[in-house]
Amino acid sequence: xxxxxxxxxxxxxxxxxxxxxxxxxxxxxxxxxxxxxxxxxxxxxxxxxxxxxxxxxxxxxxxxxxxxxxxxxxxxxxxxxxxxxxxxxxxxxxxxxxxxxxxxxxxxxxxxxxxxxxxxxxxxxxxxxxxxxxxxxxxxxxxxxxxxxxxxxxxxxxxxxxxxxxxxxxxxxxxxxxxxxxxxxxxxxxxxxxxxxxxxxxxxxxxxxxxxxxxxxxxxxxxxxxxxxxxxxxxxxxxxxxxxxxxxxxxxxxxxxxxxxxxxxxxxxxxxxxxxxxxxxxxxxxxxxxxxxxxxxxxxxxxxxxxxxxxxxxxxxxxxxxxxxxxxxxxxxxxxxxxxxxxxxxxxxxxxxxxxxxxxxxxxxxxxxxxxxxxxxxxxxxxxxxxx
Amino acid sequence: xxxxxxxxxxxxxxxxxxxxxxxxxxxxxxxxxxxxxxxxxxxxxxxxxxxxxxxxxxxxxxxxxxxxxxxxxxxxxxxxxxxxxxxxxxxxxxxxxxxxxxxxxxxxxxxxxxxxxxxxxxxxxxxxxxxxxxxxxxxxxxxxxxxxxxxxxxxxxxxxxxxxxxxxxxxxxxxxxxxxxxxxxxxxxxxxxxxxxxxxxxxxxxxxxxxxxxxxxxxxxxxxxxxxxxxxxxxxxxxxxxxxxxxxxxxxxxxxxxxxxxx
Ligand SMILES: Cc1cc2nc3c(=O)[nH]c(=O)nc-3n(C[C@H](O)[C@H](O)[C@H](O)COP(=O)(O)OP(=O)(O)OC[C@H]3O[C@@H](n4cnc5c(N)ncnc54)[C@H](O)[C@@H]3O)c2cc1C
Numbered sequence: 001x002x003x004x005x006x007x008x009x010x011x012x013x014x015x016x017x018x019x020x021x022x023x024x025x026x027x028x029x030x031x032x033x034x035x036x037x038x039x040x041x042x043x044x045x046x047x048x049x050x051x052x053x054x055x056x057x058x059x060x061x062x063x064x065x066x067x068x069x070x071x072x073x074x075x076x077x078x079x080x081x082x083x084x085x086x087x088x089x090x091x092x093x094x095x096x097x098x099x100x101x102x103x104x105x106x107x108x109x110x111x112x113x114x115x116x117x118x119x120x121x122x123x124x125x126x127x128x129x130x131x132x133x134x135x136x137x138x139x140x141x142x143x144x145x146x147x148x149x150x151x152x153x154x155x156x157x158x159x160x161x162x163x164x165x166x167x168x169x170x171x172x173x174x175x176x177x178x179x180x181x182x183x184x185x186x187x188x189x190x191x192x193x194x195x196x197x198x199x200x201x202x203x204x205x206x207x208x209x210x211x212x213x214x215x216x217x218x219x220x221x222x223x224x225x226x227x228x229x230x231x232x233x234x235x236x237x238x239x240x241x242x243x244x245x246x247x248x249x250x251x252x253x254x255x256x257x258x259x260x261x262x263x264x265x266x267x268x269x270x271x272x273x274x275x276x277x278x279x280x281x282x283x284x285x286x287x288x289x290x291x292x293x294x295x296x297x298x299x300x301x302x303x304x305x306x307x308x309x310x311x312x313x314x315x316x317x318x319x320x321x322x323x324x325x326x327x328x329x330x331x332x333x334x335x336x337x338x339x340x341x342x343x344x345x346x347x348x349x350x351x352x353x354x355x356x357x358x359x360x361x362x363x364x365x366x367x368x369x370x371x372x373x374x375x376x377x378x379x380x381x382x383x384x385x386x387x388x
Numbered sequence: 389x390x391x392x393x394x395x396x397x398x399x400x401x402x403x404x405x406x407x408x409x410x411x412x413x414x415x416x417x418x419x420x421x422x423x424x425x426x427x428x429x430x431x432x433x434x435x436x437x438x439x440x441x442x443x444x445x446x447x448x449x450x451x452x453x454x455x456x457x458x459x460x461x462x463x464x465x466x467x468x469x470x471x472x473x474x475x476x477x478x479x480x481x482x483x484x485x486x487x488x489x490x491x492x493x494x495x496x497x498x499x500x501x502x503x504x505x506x507x508x509x510x511x512x513x514x515x516x517x518x519x520x521x522x523x524x525x526x527x528x529x530x531x532x533x534x535x536x537x538x539x540x541x542x543x544x545x546x547x548x549x550x551x552x553x554x555x556x557x558x559x560x561x562x563x564x565x566x567x568x569x570x571x572x573x574x575x576x577x578x579x580x581x582x583x584x585x586x587x588x589x590x591x592x593x594x595x596x597x598x599x600x601x602x603x604x605x606x607x608x609x610x611x612x613x614x615x616x617x618x619x620x621x622x623x624x625x626x627x628x629x630x631x632x633x634x635x636x637x638x639x640x641x642x643x644x645x646x647x648x649x650x651x
Contacts, residue, residue: 002401004400004420017456017457017460018460018582018583018585018586020457021460021461021464021577021582022579022582025464025576025577025578025579025582028576029576057576057578058576058578058579059578059579059580060579063579067580067583072578072579072580072582072583073583074579074582074583078579082579
C-alpha cells in the first residue's frame with residue numbers, strides 16, 4: 001500500500017501546490033525505487049548506487065539552488081519536504097542527498113569562484129560528479145576547530161597533509177570539499193579523486209547507517225593547484241554555515257524516519273492479534289501510538305515554521321539547532337517505541353523500524369551531536385558558552 | 389502533432405469516502421485527490437507519442453476550481469498547456485454531458501489525436517471517451533495497451549480483448565483512444581517540471597467560450613439520473629434454492645423476474 005503521510009494537524013493546507021507536488025513525487029519515488037532495494041543494501045552494508053540516476057533525474061540534488069546552475073530552484077519548505085520523504089525511505093539515502101546538496105554544492109555555490117560553480121554545480125545536479133565533505137578528524141569531532149589537517153602554500157598552489165574520518169560518500173566521491181588549516185585560518189579546498197597522495201578508504205563494521213558510504217580520507221603531500229581553494233571561505237564559520245544548511249534538512253528528515261516507524265507500528269498493531277484482539281486495542285499500545293503521533297506532529301510544525309523563516313531569510317542558526325535537536329530526539333524515541341510495539345517482528349529486516357532505529361543513532365551524532373546543539377541553544381539564551 | 393489528453397480529478401485510491409447529506413453524491417471535503425489512474429497513463433502515452441514525432445500535449449480537464457491541482461500535476465509531468473472547463477454550468481453532469489463539453493473544446497483545438505483514460509475511478513462509466521468520439525464523428529478504439537508511431541495520417545494500436553487476447557488495429561487520424569492502465573510506466577513529475585508548470589498556460593473556459601449551449605452540458609444536459617448512493621448494506625439473510633440444477637435455475641429466474649425485477 002502506498003504511503004499516505006502523517007498529517008494530524010492538516011499541515012497540507014498550509015502548503016502550496018508546488019510544495020505538495022514536490023513531496024508527492026519524491027514519496028512515490030521512495031515507494032517504488034528506494035523501499036524495494038533498501039533493506040538488502042542495508043544488510044549488505046552498501047549504498048544503493050542504483051537509485052542515483054533516478055534521484056538526479058527527479059532533481060533532488062541541490063534542489064534549492066538556482067536554475068542558473070542546473071538546479072530546480074525550489075524553496076526551502078519544498079526542499080525540507082523532499083528530505084522528509086527521502087529519510088522516510090532511509091537515513092542513508094537522505095544523507096547522500098544532504099551531503100551532495102548542502103555540504104558540497106552549497107559551499108561551492110556560496111564560497112566558490114564562478115568557474116568552480118560552472119564546472120561543478122550542473123554536473124553534481126545530474127550526479128555526473130559525486131561529492132563529499134571532510135571536516136571531522138579522528139581526534140576532532142565536536143571540536144573541529146582543533147583540526148590537524150594543514151594546507152601549506154607552495155608556489156602558486158598548495159600542499160595538503162592530514163586525514164579525515166567518518167566521511168559520508170567518501171569512497172564514491174569525485175570531489176571532496178576538505179577543510180584545512182592555513183596560515184590565514186581554516187579554508188575549504190576542492191580535492192579531486194585521483195590526485196596523487198589522496199586516498200579514500202571505506203570504514204566497515206557500522207551498526208548504523210549501513211546503507212551509506214562512510215570513509216576515511218588520507219592526504220599525503222597532496223599537491224593542489226591554486227584554484228583548488230574556495231576563494232570565499234574563511235574561518236570555522238564557513239564549514240559551520242554548510243552544516244546549518246544540512247541540519248535544516250535533517251530537522252525535516254528526522255520527521256520522515258519517525259513517520260515511517262509510526263506508520264508501520266500503527267498498521268502492525270491493528271493487524272497483530274493477541275489475547276483474541278488486535279494489540280491496538282490495548283491501552284499500553286494506544287499510548288505508544290498516540291505519543292508517536294504527537295512527537296511527529298510537533299516535529300512537523302517546528303520544521304515547517306523553520307522553513308518559512310528560512311524562505312523569508314529570517315532564520316537563525318540557533319533555531320536550526322533547536323529543530324535538529326528536538327526532531328532527531330523525537331525520531332529516536334518514536335523509532336524505539338515503534339520497535340517496542342512490534343515485538344519480535346520489530347527486530348526483523350522484513351520490517352523497517354529497526355533499520356530506522358539504528359540509523360537515527362548516526363543522525364543523533366553527526367552534524368553536531370545532540371549535546372552540542374543543547375550547548376548552542378544554551379549559549380544563545382543565557383549568553384554563557386558552556387563548551388569548555 | 390497536436391494531442392489532447394482528457395484528465396479528471398478523482399478521490400485518491402483507498403481514500404475514506406463518506407456519502408453527502410443529499411444521499412446522491414460523495415462528500416469531497418477533506419478528501420485527498422489525484423489524477424484518475426488511467427488518465428495518468430493516457431497522459432504518459434500522449435507524452436511519448438509527442439516526444440517521438442514532435443508536437444505538443446494539451447491537457448483538458450472538466451472540473452471545479454479544486455481540480456486545478458490535477459492540471460498542475462499534468463503540466464508538471466510535461467503537458468505544454470492546459471484547458472480547464474470550469475464553470476457552474478459544467479457541474480453536475482453525466483458521461484454524456486461531460487463528453488459534449490469536452491467535444492466542444494476539442495473541436496476548437498482540432499488536434500490529431502485525443503486520448504482519455506479507459507474509465508474514471510469515481511463514476512466508472514467507461515463511456516466518456518467513446519461518446520466523445522461519436523460526437524466528434526471520429527474513429528475510436530478502447531482499452532489501448534500499445535501505440536505505434538503514427539504514420540501517413542494513420543495510427544496502429546493494440547487493444548486488450550478478453551481472456552488474454554489482443555487485437556492490433558489501424559485507425560485514420562484524427563481519432564480518439566481510451567487508454568488502459570499499465571500501458572507504459574508513468575513518469576515522475578520532476579522538480580524542474582513542477583517549477584516550470586507555473587509558467588505554462590492554463591486557460592479557464594465556460595460553455596460560451598467553447599461555443600456549447602448551456603442546456604446541453606452539466607446538470608441541465610444529463611441523461612442519467614442518479615437516484616441514491618449508498619454503502620452496500622449487510623444483511624444476514626440467505627436462502628438456498630432446493631432441488632436439482634434445472635429446478636433451482638428455473639426458480640432463480642422466476643425470482644429474479646418477479647421479486648428482484650432485474651430480468
Ligand atoms: C555515519 C556518520 C557519518 C558522518 N559523516 C560525516 C561527514 O560526511 N563529514 C564529516 O565531517 N563528519 C561526518 N561525521 C562525523 C560527525 O560529524 C562526528 O561524529 C560528530 O561531530 C561527533 O564527533 P565525535 O564522533 O568525534 O564525538 P565526540 O566529539 O568525541 O563526542 C563524544 C560525546 O561527547 C559529547 N561531547 C563532546 N563535547 C562535549 C561538550 N563540550 N559538552 C558536552 N558533551 C560533549 C558528545 O555530545 C558525544 O556524546 C559522520 C559521523 C557518522 C557517525
